[in-house]
Structure formats: structure tokens, C-alpha cells
Amino acid sequence: MSNAIESVADYLTKEGWEFRRSEVDGTIEMEVSAPAGRWLFIVRVGENERTVFFHSLCPLSVPLESRQRVAEFLMRVNRCVYIGGFVLDFDSGDICYETYMQSNEHVDPLGTDFPSVDLNLAMMNKYLAGIARMISSDVTPAEALTEVVTGVRADKKYVYN
Numbered sequence: 001m002s003n004a005i006e007s008v009a010d011y012l013t014k015e016g017w018e019f020r021r022s023e024v025d026g027t028i029e030m031e032v033s034a035p036a037g038r039w040l041f042i043v044r045v046g047e048n049e050r051t052v053f054f055h056s057l058c059p060l061s062v063p064l065e066s067r068q069r070v071a072e073f074l075m076r077v078n079r080c081v082y083i084g085g086f087v088l089d090f091d092s093g094d095i096c097y098e099t100y101m102q103s104n105e106h107v108d109p110l111g112t113d114f115p116s117v118d119l120n121l122a123m124m125n126k127y128l129a130g131i132a133r134m135i136s137s138d139v140t141p142a143e144a145l146t147e148v149v150t151g152v153r154a155d156k157k158y159v160y161n
Contacts, residue, residue, distance in 0.1 A: 056124035058095035
């Protein structure tokens, strides 16, 4: 197993998270329960063993007829986030929020603290309701984003772009 995945496992243990590890490649999986919902969180190490990827898998699958609107919503959301981003698989309708951390040969910034984990989980928690609203209603992507960002229903006079 890589030192990076061991560092992440140590961090999650220290933070009190329960998780499973793949015996094959050390990939970490854990169920997340947050105010907005429940989803699967996966941690894996890249081929060079210097990059750690964090994935929150959205519990909702986007129906074919909603994918274009949801894609627009996610692109608008991605303009608001600075680390990581939402990805929509147009073939399956699956959504994932992805972040990563990288180290180099001389310095190991992975250390024992993983802000990418907390940020990743926070972003899925924050935007999950907007994703659900986009799937289940005829709200526009700009209106849904306004509701998430401001916490109130968007009126037609003002929407967050």
C-alpha cells in the first residue's frame, strides 16, 4: 500500500470515520451521512502514488431528459468552487464531486491533515439539494443555484449567475 493512502486512513481514523479498504489496491470507501443526504465517498491513489483522489458519488442518477439542464447547473456551480468540481457522466447520469491532493519527490504536503476530504464532503452536502431540485422540477439552473447560494427561492427579478 502507498504511504499516501496510509496517511489518509490514519486521518480518517483520527477523525472518527468508519471506512472499508480494498485488499487489492487499498482504495478507501466510506458511507457519508450528512444533513443533505447519504452518499459513497471513495479515496484512491493515482498511478504515480503522489496524487490522492477524493470522490463523493452523488446518490441521485440524472434521467436522460434532465442531463442537459443538470449539466448547466453543475457548470454554474463549478464557477463558484475553487478546489475540485462536479462531473456528470452523460452516458450513465452519474454525478461525482472530485478533489485531489498532490505531493512531489522532495516534499510530502499530504502530511496528516486532509482539507480536501472536508471540502469534498461539504460541497456534495451543499449542492445535493440543488441537484435534486434540478431533477425533480422545472426550475432553471440559474434559479436553482440562486436558491443554494442565498438559501431562499429565486424570484424572476434576480437570479445568481
